Amino acid sequence: MKAGISVEVNGSAKSAAVEPRTLLVHFLRDDLGLTGTHVGCDTTNCGSCAVLLDGRPVKSCTVLAVQANGKKVTTIEGIGTPERLHPIQFAFWKKHGLQCGFCTPGMIISAYALLKKNANPDDAEIRRALSGNLCRCTGYSKIVESVKYAAKLQKKGKVEFSVGPRRHKKAESGEYSGESW
Ligand code: FES
Ligand code: FES
Numbered sequence: 001m002k003a004g005i006s007v008e009v010n011g012s013a014k015s016a017a018v019e020p021r022t023l024l025v026h027f028l029r030d031d032l033g034l035t036g037t038h039v040g041c042d043t044t045n046c047g048s049c050a051v052l053l054d055g056r057p058v059k060s061c062t063v064l065a066v067q068a069n070g071k072k073v074t075t076i077e078g079i080g081t082p083e084r085l086h087p088i089q090f091a092f093w094k095k096h097g098l099q100c101g102f103c104t105p106g107m108i109i110s111a112y113a114l115l116k117k118n119a120n121p122d123d124a125e126i127r128r129a130l131s132g133n134l135c136r137c138t139g140y141s142k143i144v145e146s147v148k149y150a151a152k153l154q155k156k157g158k159v160e161f162s163v164g165p166r167r168h169k170k171a172e173s174g175e176y177s178g179e180s181w
Contacts, residue, residue: 005069009034010078018065024058025049027065028075036076036105040134047133050106051075057113059132076105079112087153088112088146090161097146099137106133111147120151 002017009032016031028034028051040046042061049060052074080086088111091097098104107130114121114129121129126147127140135143 003066003069005066007065007068007070008072010074016065020064020066022065023061024051024053024063024065024068024073025060027068028060028073034075034077038102038105040102040106045134046103047106047110047130048103050109050133052109052113055113055116057110074109076108079108085161086112087161088115088150091150091153092143092146095142095146095149097138097143103133103135103137107135107143111150114147115151115154119155121147123148 001020003020004015004017005027006013006015007027008014009028014032016027018027018031025037025039028037029039037051037060038048039061040048044059044062047059050057051060052058052072053060053063053068054071055074080089085093086108088108092104092108097107110130110133111126114126118125123144126144130140130143130147
């Protein structure tokens, strides 16, 4: 028997009938088409499925869709878009914090949650906050560097960026920033 759920996803109200066993990640990907949330392991190990649930990072392969009923979910699609990158996304691009990109949505969600709590994390705090997110490509140093750079951008009040030709230079110089944080 299906259960009715209502969830606010990236600011939009969504209602659906789901099997009680449906995982949140499958609801997001299969029912809502939000495929930016990845499934790496399906066993709570890799963090590639991380989303924010009422502002807290969770592994959405470990949460049932019915547990999100009445709550707010933010996926990577709610953080930024290709045209209007969030500074964390811009920082990962600029500082080479990704290679294949599979882990990146989860990394960015975890980094986002960290920077909301701690605007100026040191290396150890960043590594601790991202310890539930595995990356097979980068060796993590560039990811840590990206998060530190994102913190710097956020401190300057930069909100969104585009990475079209030459625009990143404008972003760094302050000519290409969005509305205030
Ligand atoms: S897919 Fe959820 S932790 Fe790996
Ligand atoms: S960039 Fe490939 S897994 Fe992290």
